[in-house]
Amino acid sequence: MPQPSKGPRLYLRRRKGRTGVYVILDTGAAEHSTGTSDLRQAETILAGYIAQKQRDARGSSPVAASDFLISDALDIYAQEHAPTTRDPVRIAHACSALLPFWGALPLTAIKAETCRRYAKSRTVPIYGPQLEKGTGRRVVGHRPAAPGTVRKELGTLQAAVNYCAAEGHTLAAPRVTLPPKPETTGRALTRAEAAKLIRAARSIGAEHIARFILVSLYTGTRRDATLALCLHGPNAKGGWFDLERGVLYRRGTGETDSAKRRTPAPIPRPLLAHARRWRASGQVWAVEWRGLRVGSIKTAWRSTVTAAGLSWAPTPHTLKHTAISWAIENGMKLETAAAYFGTSAATIERTYWHHSPHYLADAVAIMERRVRR
Numbered sequence: 001m002p003q004p005s006k007g008p009r010l011y012l013r014r015r016k017g018r019t020g021v022y023v024i025l026d027t028g029a030a031e032h033s034t035g036t037s038d039l040r041q042a043e044t045i046l047a048g049y050i051a052q053k054q055r056d057a058r059g060s061s062p063v064a065a066s067d068f069l070i071s072d073a074l075d076i077y078a079q080e081h082a083p084t085t086r087d088p089v090r091i092a093h094a095c096s097a098l099l100p101f102w103g104a105l106p107l108t109a110i111k112a113e114t115c116r117r118y119a120k121s122r123t124v125p126i127y128g129p130q131l132e133k134g135t136g137r138r139v140v141g142h143r144p145a146a147p148g149t150v151r152k153e154l155g156t157l158q159a160a161v162n163y164c165a166a167e168g169h170t171l172a173a174p175r176v177t178l179p180p181k182p183e184t185t186g187r188a189l190t191r192a193e194a195a196k197l198i199r200a201a202r203s204i205g206a207e208h209i210a211r212f213i214l215v216s217l218y219t220g221t222r223r224d225a226t227l228a229l230c231l232h233g234p235n236a237k238g239g240w241f242d243l244e245r246g247v248l249y250r251r252g253t254g255e256t257d258s259a260k261r262r263t264p265a266p267i268p269r270p271l272l273a274h275a276r277r278w279r280a281s282g283q284v285w286a287v288e289w290r291g292l293r294v295g296s297i298k299t300a301w302r303s304t305v306t307a308a309g310l311s312w313a314p315t316p317h318t319l320k321h322t323a324i325s326w327a328i329e330n331g332m333k334l335e336t337a338a339a340y341f342g343t344s345a346a347t348i349e350r351t352y353w354h355h356s357p358h359y360l361a362d363a364v365a366i367m368e369r370r371v372r373r
Contacts, residue, residue, distance in 0.1 A: 008050050010042055024049055044096050047071045047103045065172040071103035076169060077160035094156035110174040119150045119179050147182045154178050188325035193310055200308035206300045212287045216319035218271035220341040223316040225250050225262055227294050229286040231279040241275050263342040328355045
């Protein structure tokens, strides 16, 4: 009597003189290598393999929510939709975080209580000192994931479910309950603190961070858009400085717009002078390191903040917050600020408008009048 099939499973294939690698064994199918020795990554690949196998078996007809696995929804979303977005890597990271908890559950398991349990269970690793060159970092513990991180991950889950329902893969799209949107600290840099950051960046040899700070404070451009700014004309994959006309184009010629608006804006004269000097010195990018475009500033930013010796730890996004706060404090009108910074008027009014000298100015004038009897 033949033994029942064990189904798809992982097996650590050991190799002489080399690191072992996990492979997927499946009765009646060829061995499939995951290409990794990391168990968590291998489990994610196995989940995708199982989801694809199930889709092939059921064909193209819509499936009831009770029979449609969440791993299927995430896999379809990651393969079909993520490549068409501006940031497929972010979606991949979110799916990797969601799969261990949600992957084996059907869509009907998406409820407020389950979403709350996911938020409580979500942790991120704490890394200790680097062991030795080439060996990576050592995980010394775990801490709860930030509420904003969990909210973004659950937002990706909702987007995946909505996409599968719209594409006819399933008959229903349950509602994902998101945790409350975290409140922003509302703290902006003072001019003295901004100057300290620039001096600290230059003192540790991180001139690219000093330039990043200048561009961010003068234009309020978001971090990723700032890192993609070119000094030599139109750029397909990012924005660019038109140094002849004095206009900053935050969006590349080959990019589509998104919820994070990247509107063109005139370049303030001090920054225009800086940018022209940078281009004359041979720079291609507004923020570059040894002639190359900078992809990430995490390490250099952390070192700069430490060297500056501030009493708190600003993030790169603090620079955009600071730019808008300073502009409003100097009297910029609400509609003008929304257009210049590519931020909605509602956000400007809710977050920054109380800094304006025009804020409730009429009310104050009325309250200061002498009452006539």
